[in-house]
Amino acid sequence: xxxxxxxxRENITGWVFIAPxxxxxxxxxxxxxxxxxxxxxQVGKGxxxxxxxxxxxxxxxxxxxxxxxxxxxxxxxxxxxPIMIVLxxxxxxxxxxxxxxxxxxxxxxxxxxxxxSLIAYSTVFxxxxxxxxxxxxxLMQLHLIGEPISWLGDPFWAKVLIIMAITWRWTGYNMxxxxxxxxxxxxSIYEAARIDGVPAWARFRYLTxxxxxxxxxxxxxxxxxxxxxxxxxxxxFTAGTGGPSDSTLTLSLYIYNLTFKFMPSFGYSATxxxxxVVLVGILSFLQFLIARDRxxx
Amino acid sequence: xxxLKLTDVRKTYGKLEVIKGVNLEIKSKEFVVxxxxxxxxxxTLLRMIAGLEHITAGDLEIGGQRMNDVDPSKRGIAMVFQSxxxxxxxxxxxxxxxxxxxxxxxxxxxxxxxxxxxxxxALGPLLDRLPKQLSGGQRQRVAIGRAIVRNPQxxxxxxxxxxxxxxxxxxxxxxxxxxxxxxQTTIIYVTHDQVxxxxxxxxxxxxxxxxxxxxxxxxxxYDDPANQFVAGFIGSPQMNFLAAVVTEKTAAGTTVALPNxxxxxxTLPVTGGSVGDKVVxxxxxxxxxxxxxxxxxxxxxxxxxxxxxxxxxxxxxxGGEALVIEREESRHEASSETITVSISSGKxxxxxxxxxRLR
Numbered sequence: 132x133x134x135x136x137x138x139x140r141e142n143i144t145g146w147v148f149i150a151p152x153x154x155x156x157x158x159x160x161x162x163x164x165x166x167x168x169x170x171x172x173q174v175g176k177g178x179x180x181x182x183x184x185x186x187x188x189x190x191x192x193x194x195x196x197x198x199x200x201x202x203x204x205x206x207x208x209x210x211x212x213p214i215m216i217v218l219x220x221x222x223x224x225x226x227x228x229x230x231x232x233x234x235x236x237x238x239x240x241x242x243x244x245x246x247x248s249l250i251a252y253s254t255v256f257x258x259x260x261x262x263x264x265x266x267x268x269x270l271m272q273l274h275l276i277g278e279p280i281s282w283l284g285d286p287f288w289a290k291v292l293i294i295m296a297i298t299w300r301w302t303g304y305n306m307x308x309x310x311x312x313x314x315x316x317x318x319s320i321y322e323a324a325r326i327d328g329v330p331a332w333a334r335f336r337y338l339t340x341x342x343x344x345x346x347x348x349x350x351x352x353x354x355x356x357x358x359x360x361x362x363x364x365x366x367x368f369t370a371g372t373g374g375p376s377d378s379t380l381t382l383s384l385y386i387y388n389l390t391f392k393f394m395p396s397f398g399y400s401a402t403x404x405x406x407x408v409v410l411v412g413i414l415s416f417l418q419f420l421i422a423r424d425r426x427x428x
Numbered sequence: 429x430x431x432l433k434l435t436d437v438r439k440t441y442g443k444l445e446v447i448k449g450v451n452l453e454i455k456s457k458e459f460v461v462x463x464x465x466x467x468x469x470x471x472t473l474l475r476m477i478a479g480l481e482h483i484t485a486g487d488l489e490i491g492g493q494r495m496n497d498v499d500p501s502k503r504g505i506a507m508v509f510q511s512x513x514x515x516x517x518x519x520x521x522x523x524x525x526x527x528x529x530x531x532x533x534x535x536x537x538x539x540x541x542x543x544x545x546x547x548x549x550a551l552g553p554l555l556d557r558l559p560k561q562l563s564g565g566q567r568q569r570v571a572i573g574r575a576i577v578r579n580p581q582x583x584x585x586x587x588x589x590x591x592x593x594x595x596x597x598x599x600x601x602x603x604x605x606x607x608x609x610x611x612q613t614t615i616i617y618v619t620h621d622q623v624x625x626x627x628x629x630x631x632x633x634x635x636x637x638x639x640x641x642x643x644x645x646x647x648x649x650y651d652d653p654a655n656q657f658v659a660g661f662i663g664s665p666q667m668n669f670l671a672a673v674v675t676e677k678t679a680a681g682t683t684v685a686l687p688n689x690x691x692x693x694x695t696l697p698v699t700g701g702s703v704g705d706k707v708v709x710x711x712x713x714x715x716x717x718x719x720x721x722x723x724x725x726x727x728x729x730x731x732x733x734x735x736x737x738x739x740x741x742x743x744x745x746x747g748g749e750a751l752v753i754e755r756e757e758s759r760h761e762a763s764s765e766t767i768t769v770s771i772s773s774g775k776x777x778x779x780x781x782x783x784x785r786l787r
Contacts, residue, residue, distance in 0.1 A: 319513035322480050327527030327578060328501030337526070341517040 171405050173398030180398055187402035197403060199377050200385040203290070207381065208358045208414075211294045216351055219302045223309030224339060238310070242303035253367035256296055257283070283368060286378030293379055296364045301357070305350045312346040313339070348422040352415045359407050359414075362387065382407050430491035430504060430581035430614055431456045432477070437486035439472055439638075446472055448638040449486070454616065454631075459608050462618045463625040463661070464635035470618045471586055473635070477616065478507050478584050491581060506575035507584040510591060512567045514559040514574075520546075521555040524574045531578075545576040548610065549603075565596045569603070576611070585617040589624065601627060622662055626650070634658050656783035659710050665741060668751045670709040672778075674701045682778065682786070684709060686726070688747030694724040696773045700786030707786065710777035713741070713754035722770030728753075730767055742767060 174183030191197050225231065226238055244252070259265050260282035267279035282292045316339075324334050340347070362383035365373055371392070373380025382403060389400035432454040439447035447469050454460050462470040475481040477488060479500030488495045495503050514523050524545060525538040533541075546552050549569045559567055568588055575583055585604070589597045605628055608615055619625055625632050626646045634641040634649065634657075642654040646662075653659035659667045676683040681697040684707060694709070701707055719725050728744035728751060742753040744767055753769055778786040 317511050317513060319509040319511050320515060322478075323507065323509060323513040323574075324515075324527075325480070326478055326500045326505065326507050327530075327574070328499075329527055329530050333530055338515060344517075 167401045167404060170398050170401035173401075174396075175398065176394050176396055183398065187399050190399060191402060191406070196377060196380070197382075197385065200373070200380045200382050201406070203373075203377075203379060204359060204361065204381045206290060207294060207297075207361055208355060211297055211358055212351065212354045214294070215298045215302050215305060215354060216347065218298065219305035219350070220309055220340075220343070220347070222302065223306045223313055224335065226306070227310060227313045241306055244300045244302075245304040247300075249363050249367065252300065253296075253364065256292075257368060260292055284375055286375055289369070289375060289379050293361075293364055293368065296368070297358070297361065300364075301354065305354065308346050308350050309343060312343050316342055344422060348418060351418055355414050355418070356411050359411055432582060432614065432616070433487075433489040434473075434477075435487040435489075437473070437476065437488060438484045439469075439476060439481065440484045446638050447476070447484075450638075450640055452633060452640065452643065454614060456614055457612050459615045459617065459628060459630045460633060461625040461629035461631070462616065462633050462635055463620065463622055464641075465661070466620055467637075468635040469638040470620075470635045474507075474584055474586055474616060474618045477503075477582075478505055479503055504581035505584055506578045506580035506582075507586065508568070508571045508575050508588045510587040512559070512571045512591075514567060514570055516559055519556050519558055520551060520562070520570050520573075523559070523570055524577045527574070527578055541577050541579075542573075545573040548576065548607070549573045564592050565600055568592065568600060572604075572607070580613070582614045582616065583611075585615065587618055587620070589619070589621075597624075604628060623664060626662070632662070634661060653777065653785065655785050656708060656710065656779040659777060659779070659785075663712060665713045665752045665754070667777075668711045668713065669779075670711065670749060670751070672707050672709040674703050674705040674707055677701075677703060681773075684778070686724075688749045689726045692724050692726065694771060694773055694776070696776060696778055698778050698786050701778065701780065706781050708779040708781075708783075709771075710779060711751075711771055711775070713752045715772065715775040716753045716769040717772060719768040719770055722772040724773075725768055725770050727766055727768045730765060 170180075171187060172182060172184060173180040174186050175181050222241055226234055226241075228234075231237075261267075262279050262281060262284075264282075266282070267276075270276045271279065280288050282288050320338065320342075321334060324338060329337075360383050361381045365379050365381050365384050366387070369375075369379055371384070371388070373384050373388075386400045386403050389396055389403065432452075434450050434452040437447060437450045438445065450473060462473060464470050472481060476483050477490075479495070479498065483496050490503055490505070515526060518526060521542055524542045528538045528541065542555070543552075546555055549572060551566075551569055551573055554562060554566060554570070559570065562570065568591075571588070588604070589600050592600060601624060604617075608628075617624075617628060629646055631643060632646055632649055633643050636657055642649060642658045644652075649658060649662045653662060656669065660669070670686055671688055672684040672686050674682055675685045675693065676695075678695070681695050681699070682701050683693055683695040685691045685693050686709065726746060728746045730742060730744045731750070732743045734741040734743075738756065740755045740758055742755060744751055744753060753767070780786055
């Protein structure tokens with residue numbers, strides 16, 4: 132009896148301790164999430180909302196701007212994530228070589244972009260990639276192009292620019308994970324492979340990559356989530372328009388525009404937000420499925 | 429099956445010289461053990477033979493060919509590491525066959541060679557397991573199997589038993605000795621454990637600070653150490669060292685006095701040393717005799733006595749000089765406070781103040 136009372140008191144004390152965090156989380160995270168789900172079934176403009184059932188989902192299928200944004204987001208995801216992961220992996224392997232000089236400098240240099248200010252780097256990128264910017268001038272002087280590329284005016288090159296920018300910014304961040312993982316691998320594994328006559332490419336392909344698989348999976352999922360939520364670069368480079376002619380419009384930017392720029396339709400933008408959630412869920416699940424260790428399953 | 433020759437081999441890191449000119453010949457099919465305290469350069473020397481460390485100066489020949497600049501995979505060697513160095517994501521079978529895939533060996537041939545090696549090492553039931561599903565001893569057997577599969581001319585072992593517990597270490601030691609008999613290959617084995625060296629080696633190479641102190645058969649090193657370091661390193665318990673002073677030189681040999689033992693005198697059949705020299709007398713624990721049975725008697729205060737059944741170790745001292753005495757079938761020492769033992773001059777060694785043997 133006394134024991135039961137003591138247990139209950141301990142339980143209450145425990146709950147009291149975590150209550151502040153729980154209340155804050157509930158208020159500012161769980162409640163808005165649930166509310167946004169409810170909102171996604173609301174139709175109407177501004178505060179004039181009413182329950183519309185699946186009307187918003189139907190609207191999605193007929194909304195050319197949404198479909199455009201979805202397509203753009205997928206384009207960014209399909210090209211950018213693999214390029215960045217491969218680059219990060221190659222940099223990490225190169226920088227893990229103990230015979231390389233100035234390793235610390237290169238590591239810092241490659242990692243630094245993700246720690247720089249978004250506005251500062253966007254401004255520098257915009258000036259570098261302007262029609263008369265340093266990039267065009269250099270390419271012209273090298274005779275690689277005949278006339279300047281309109282990086283921000285051409286739908287194709289605008290996408291390329293966005294991909295280059297986010298790759299530049301996040302490659303170093305992913306590289307750090309690989310470097311940390313590589314440094315945990317027993318060096319004698321590679322020495323054994325060298326003595327056994329396993330060529331360098333095969334050591335990378337059959338030893339490094341499989342041993343880094345959990346980290347590769349982690350960074351791929353994180354990068355997928357990041358790219359599906361892509362907003363910053365597009366908003367800054369195109370002054371929030373996703374131009375030219377919606378060619379760089381992403382889902383996140385569209386949500387922002389629906390909510391704060393156009394006549395606000397909170398319900399519909401909540402629906403688009405949930406599209407991102409569902410996409411992240413599906414893609415992460417697929418990635419886990421692909422990376423699953425067949426032997427232990 | 430190949431011979432090895434090292435000629436004035438050196439290794440420096442910047443200004444620090446860690447291997448200071450090693451000359452060594454290893455015969456084909458010989459089991460050679462490099463032994464020495466940590467930091468003596470034994471692993472570095474092995475890694476230089478393997479090609480994992482560059483040879484700063486000198487020549488390495490394997491099977492009569494200079495190998496200094498030859499890629500590790502083309503030296504005809506296989507190496508077993510202390511950490512096993514198994515590929516964690518591959519099964520035992522894949523671990524053992526992995527290297528052969530890149531040597532252009534056909535799949536069926538790989539399977540056959542892996543099966544052969546697995547049979548020798550009794551790895552058959554483990555072939556489809558991952559390294560993490562194996563015990564330490566099993567992992568080490570897989571690492572050895574991976575080496576065997578390549579059919580090398582020389583096996584290199586880098587402290588292969590250090591990560592195993594005592595019981596398993598004894599078991600694997602016997603296994604490796606059996607393997608050497610069966611495969612008849614040249615083996616170079618690095619260890620800091622002199623018991624492993626004594627039990628496995630045809631030839632022991634004792635290293636200290638990057639130089640070879642002595643090369644010889646285990647019992648030759650035990651019976652006839654070249655200097656005080658080898659005398660102290662080979663044999664367990666360690667040889668006792670007693671401070672001594674040369675008092676007389678005669679036709680019978682050199683007479684020394686032991687100042688810590690009331691100046692008791694002893695004449696050894698040794699010609700080296702001159703009167704007045706401070707020297708060191710070495711006596712192995714098992715070479716102390718009963719009182720009066722030798723050439724000089726010492727009376728010591730007992731600190732501790734360990735009775736292991738057939739053998740007892742008595743830790744005693746005189747004048748602050750600690751000694752260990754091995755006794756057979758004698759269990760009463762703990763009860764008495766002093767012990768009197770004798771030294772036979774024929775079973776004692778004399779070293780000069782720099783540690784060199786006086787003969």
